[in-house]
Amino acid sequence: MPTQHTVRSFDKELNCLSKKIAEMGTHAVHMVERSIIAIVHDDKKLAKQVIADDIFLDEAERKIDEEAILIIARRQPMAVDLREIIGAIRISVDLERIGDMGKNIAKRTAILSDVRQADPFYHGLEAFAALALKQLNEVLDAYACCSLGRIDAVREHDDEIDSMYTSLFRELLTYMLEDPCNITVCTHLLFCAKNIERIGDHATNIAETVHYVITGIYPALERPKDDQTYRLGAGK
Amino acid sequence: MSLLSESHMKPLTRNIGLKRRYRAEKRFRAYGLIAICTGIFFLGALLWSIFSHGYSAFWQTSITLPVRLDAAVIDPQNRRDKNPQVLITANYPILIRNALSEKLSIAPDDHVGLRQVNRMFSSGVRVQLRKMVFDNPQLIGTTQTVTVLAAADIDSAVKGQINLAVPETKRKVSDRQVEWIHELAADGSLYKAFNTGLFTFAASSRPETSGLGAALIGSIYMILIVLALSLPIGVAAAIYLEEYARKNRFTDLIEININNLAAVPSIVFGLLGLAIFINFFGLPRSASLVGGLVLALMTLPTIIITTRSALRAVPSSIRSAALGLGASKIQMLFQHVLPLAAPGILTGTIISLARALGETAPLLLIGMVAFVANYPRTPMDPATALPVQIYMWASEAERAFVERTSGAIIVLLMFLAVMNIAAVLLRRRFEQP
Amino acid sequence: MDSKLKIKMRGLDVKVFYGGKGALHGITLDILENKVIALIGPSGCGKSTFLRCLNRMNDTIEGALVTGRILLDEEDIYDPSVDVVELRARVGMVFQKPNPFPKSIYENVAYGPRIHGLAKSRTELDEIVEQSLIKAGLFNEVKDRLHDVGTSLSGGQQQRLCIARAIAVSPEVILMDEPCSALDPIATAKIEELIDDLRRNYTIAIVTHSMQQAARVSQFTAMFHLGNLVEVGATDTIFTSPQEQRTQDYITGRFG
Numbered sequence: 001m002p003t004q005h006t007v008r009s010f011d012k013e014l015n016c017l018s019k020k021i022a023e024m025g026t027h028a029v030h031m032v033e034r035s036i037i038a039i040v041h042d043d044k045k046l047a048k049q050v051i052a053d054d055i056f057l058d059e060a061e062r063k064i065d066e067e068a069i070l071i072i073a074r075r076q077p078m079a080v081d082l083r084e085i086i087g088a089i090r091i092s093v094d095l096e097r098i099g100d101m102g103k104n105i106a107k108r109t110a111i112l113s114d115v116r117q118a119d120p121f122y123h124g125l126e127a128f129a130a131l132a133l134k135q136l137n138e139v140l141d142a143y144a145c146c147s148l149g150r151i152d153a154v155r156e157h158d159d160e161i162d163s164m165y166t167s168l169f170r171e172l173l174t175y176m177l178e179d180p181c182n183i184t185v186c187t188h189l190l191f192c193a194k195n196i197e198r199i200g201d202h203a204t205n206i207a208e209t210v211h212y213v214i215t216g217i218y219p220a221l222e223r224p225k226d227d228q229t230y231r232l233g234a235g236k
Numbered sequence: 237m238s239l240l241s242e243s244h245m246k247p248l249t250r251n252i253g254l255k256r257r258y259r260a261e262k263r264f265r266a267y268g269l270i271a272i273c274t275g276i277f278f279l280g281a282l283l284w285s286i287f288s289h290g291y292s293a294f295w296q297t298s299i300t301l302p303v304r305l306d307a308a309v310i311d312p313q314n315r316r317d318k319n320p321q322v323l324i325t326a327n328y329p330i331l332i333r334n335a336l337s338e339k340l341s342i343a344p345d346d347h348v349g350l351r352q353v354n355r356m357f358s359s360g361v362r363v364q365l366r367k368m369v370f371d372n373p374q375l376i377g378t379t380q381t382v383t384v385l386a387a388a389d390i391d392s393a394v395k396g397q398i399n400l401a402v403p404e405t406k407r408k409v410s411d412r413q414v415e416w417i418h419e420l421a422a423d424g425s426l427y428k429a430f431n432t433g434l435f436t437f438a439a440s441s442r443p444e445t446s447g448l449g450a451a452l453i454g455s456i457y458m459i460l461i462v463l464a465l466s467l468p469i470g471v472a473a474a475i476y477l478e479e480y481a482r483k484n485r486f487t488d489l490i491e492i493n494i495n496n497l498a499a500v501p502s503i504v505f506g507l508l509g510l511a512i513f514i515n516f517f518g519l520p521r522s523a524s525l526v527g528g529l530v531l532a533l534m535t536l537p538t539i540i541i542t543t544r545s546a547l548r549a550v551p552s553s554i555r556s557a558a559l560g561l562g563a564s565k566i567q568m569l570f571q572h573v574l575p576l577a578a579p580g581i582l583t584g585t586i587i588s589l590a591r592a593l594g595e596t597a598p599l600l601l602i603g604m605v606a607f608v609a610n611y612p613r614t615p616m617d618p619a620t621a622l623p624v625q626i627y628m629w630a631s632e633a634e635r636a637f638v639e640r641t642s643g644a645i646i647v648l649l650m651f652l653a654v655m656n657i658a659a660v661l662l663r664r665r666f667e668q669p
Numbered sequence: 670m671d672s673k674l675k676i677k678m679r680g681l682d683v684k685v686f687y688g689g690k691g692a693l694h695g696i697t698l699d700i701l702e703n704k705v706i707a708l709i710g711p712s713g714c715g716k717s718t719f720l721r722c723l724n725r726m727n728d729t730i731e732g733a734l735v736t737g738r739i740l741l742d743e744e745d746i747y748d749p750s751v752d753v754v755e756l757r758a759r760v761g762m763v764f765q766k767p768n769p770f771p772k773s774i775y776e777n778v779a780y781g782p783r784i785h786g787l788a789k790s791r792t793e794l795d796e797i798v799e800q801s802l803i804k805a806g807l808f809n810e811v812k813d814r815l816h817d818v819g820t821s822l823s824g825g826q827q828q829r830l831c832i833a834r835a836i837a838v839s840p841e842v843i844l845m846d847e848p849c850s851a852l853d854p855i856a857t858a859k860i861e862e863l864i865d866d867l868r869r870n871y872t873i874a875i876v877t878h879s880m881q882q883a884a885r886v887s888q889f890t891a892m893f894h895l896g897n898l899v900e901v902g903a904t905d906t907i908f909t910s911p912q913e914q915r916t917q918d919y920i921t922g923r924f925g
Contacts, residue, residue: 005921005922005923006922006923007922008925010922073923075679076880076881077914077921078880078884078908078909078920078921078922079907079908079909079910079911079920080910080917080921081921082908083910085885104773215910216910217910217913228718255689320827461803482731483731530742553764553766553768554766554768554770554771555729556726556729556762556764557764557768557769557831557834558770558772558780559726559757560724560761560762560763560764560835561757561758561761561780561781561784561834561835561838562727562754562755562756562757562758562781562784563754563780564754567784571780571784572770576771621686632776
């Protein structure tokens with residue numbers, strides 16, 4: 001913000017809130033990253049760590065809620081401050097969900113290690129996760145520096161995630177058609193892909209929230225939000 | 237435990253000069269108390285001196301005795317039917333002297349004794365009996381019970397104001413007269429009665445027959461004139477200046493002048509009255525009209541100033557409220573501002589009236605320091621005023637006049653007290669909405 | 670703004686000078702019928718000055734000069750043919766400090782109708798007084814003591830009495846100059862509730878220092894700063910996403 005509040009402790013409280021969001025973001029990104037590593041390299045120990053780490057995000061989310069409510073009660077924020085606080089609440093929810101996705105992926109590591117397949121099976125997922133995480137990092141950066149330009153860039157990249165998800169879906173479908181023995185591993189990988197796709201959605205949500213925090217209006221709804229895989233059948 | 241030890245380390249009280257500050261306050265209170273006590277002492281001394289000298293003026297020695305209105309004395313040639321002048325020129329004091337000497341059984345050839353008897357009663361009896369006989373000539377030849385005033389010296393003796401230890405030749409009352417006083421007082425014909433004459437008599441050279449009558453009427457005339465002139469003019473001027481006049485150099489000038497006028501010594505107003513009302517307009521000297529005009533001029537600035545401050549003290553929120561409802565300016569002024577300012581205006585007016593009532597100096601210049609023996613019938617007739625009467629009596633030498641001076645001061649103070657109490661009461665009444 | 674809303678008052682390039690010094694620098698602002706418009710801004714921004722222009726209360730200030738036009742139902746209220754007394758009967762005012770006359774409650778309310786001759790008989794006047802007090806939400810509290818002095822009421826009741834007094838002359842517009850700044854929160858809430866009720870029959874312009882109050886009671890908000898109109902718009906927009914940086918800074922408490 002260009003100028004400070006007359007009441008400086010208000011500034012401190014807001015800064016504290018956004019710092020917590022940033023922390024949560026870093027943590028969520030880290031969790032997803034590690035869950036992918038665990039699943040790709042079959043690292044059960046790392047997966048356990050990731051699952052245990054989720055508690056941090058749950059707690060952080062609750063703390064942000066509490067703090068936001070306190071600020072609203074104490075300061076009766078208006079305009080950008082109000083949006084910032086509401087934004088923080090919503091972003092924290094999204095980040096917590098992203099953490100859950102990471103945890104969900106990590107949980108599958110144990111089962112997948114029993115039916116371990118060749119590396120190429122995992123390459124698609126790894127690339128897909130990298131793209132989603134790049135999106136998420138972009139959004140978090142945009143939030144940290146209140147940059148509208150970067151937000152728009154994120155929203156444009158959203159289509160890439162959708163198309164990559166569709167192609168990954170096809171790929172895994174193909175593996176399953178080739179050999180029914182692949183079905184178990186591919187189904188799990190599909191769920192992982194779905195989770196990563198959800199992470200991308202949450203990143204987009206965050207982007208929209210940040211857009212609202214900065215401008216006061218929600219971005220237009222022209223973006224095709226759904227994943228397109230519901231049209232895909234086994235034969236196509 | 238740690239809290240306790242911490243508080244031990246810190247001194248409980250800091251030296252911030254409390255003792256010195258309290259001492260200063262005590263000292264200051266003592267100064268105030270001393271000042272007030274001094275004021276009360278002087279006020280008490282003043283009041284004590286006035287009342288101790290003056291209270292006896294409200295009592296007057298009178299002698300009641302049967303008087304034979306002897307035709308041989310009043311009208312020896314029996315010409316009163318043709319010439320009523322006889323009744324006016326008759327020697328009435330002889331009748332009283334005879335009646336009194338008879339009562340005191342003094343031989344008709346005791347000339348010294350008769351002269352002393354003559355000095356027992358006021359020579360005002362001449363006027364008193366003349367009025368009685370002239371109003372009702374049938375009384376001639378009858379015996380009437382008449383109450384006459386004792387002479388001033390006898391009055392003083394009765395009141396114990398004459399030191400009887402002084403040798404007889406050096407005092408105004410002889411031993412025989414003192415004996416007579418005792419004799420008459422013993423059978424109840426000489427007694428002290430409330431002195432109505434103090435309020436009804438006009439000026440006289442004899443203390444016992446002089447009173448404040450003319451001065452009271454003159455003062456009342458003047459107060460009424462002052463009230464009738466300065467209240468409407470003063471309030472109107474104040475309203476205009478406060479509510480309507482634009483603030484510019486001219487109104488500033490007027491304001492400064494009004495403030496200065498309020499501080500002008502009153503005698504200057506007397507000079508003004510002399511020059512304008514008497515010399516220029518040719519109004520009669522000594523008239524209460526002129527006195528009233530001069531006093532009105534004198535009180536006007538005070539009334540304007542008090543009225544303006546009373547108007548200014550009306551909260552502006554009341555004005556806004558009235559205007560905001562669509563009241564016109566005059567409705568706002570007369571329905572809201574003036575009623576709220578009324579207590580202040582009235583107090584100011586009554587206090588300046590009281591000041592006018594006590595004013596002497598300007599009246600001296602316009603000739604109100606006159607010997608007025610008759611009641612003024614109109615404000616154009618010569619009159620005096622209460623403070624002027626006090627001034628005149630104060631310059632008389634006789635003991636009885638000293639007493640009357642203080643008596644008159646008491647009357648004046650009573651008037652002022654009544655006016656101030658009226659101011660307080662009116663204020664209370666108006667302040668209760 | 671919505672086209673079916675009627676413009677009740679309109680200020681066109683209103684400038685005010687106090688003794689030659691500009692206090693308002695050309696305000697153009699519409700006030701819509703049966704809406705509450707809140708005028709906000711820091712102290713000395715001219716919001717009260719503008720409000721006082723709307724019923725020409727500035728006339729009473731010596732050296733005040735108003736230029737531009739203010740229309741009430743398309744009629745310029747500064748036109749020489751408009752009588753200021755009549756104008757003030759149409760545009761009532763409630764002040765910052767409750768200022769009942771030091772008279773009875775009844776007399777306070779009856780004063781306006783009486784000077785304007787709105788009641789033909791005593792019963793009619795009684796009716797007006799009762800209705801006004803009912804509308805101001807005060808009747809039940811004072812019906813047994815209508816002849817007590819108005820200043821004996823509590824602060825909030827006094828302010829509602831002032832509102833009753835203002836609506837007794839059936840104005841079309843009610844101007845309120847920080848009506849709650851001297852009141853406790855409960856009394857404030859009652860006044861706010863009252864404002865919301867009154868909106869059905871009157872057009873209301875309210876100056877307030879409390880952003881929350883402006884947000885609560887008004888449909889439109891105009892932000893003033895240094896004698897200029899910074900921004901005007903729907904209250905919902907102003908308080909969530911104002912367009913102007915100065916508005917933003919002011920309502921979020923960042924004013925330097």
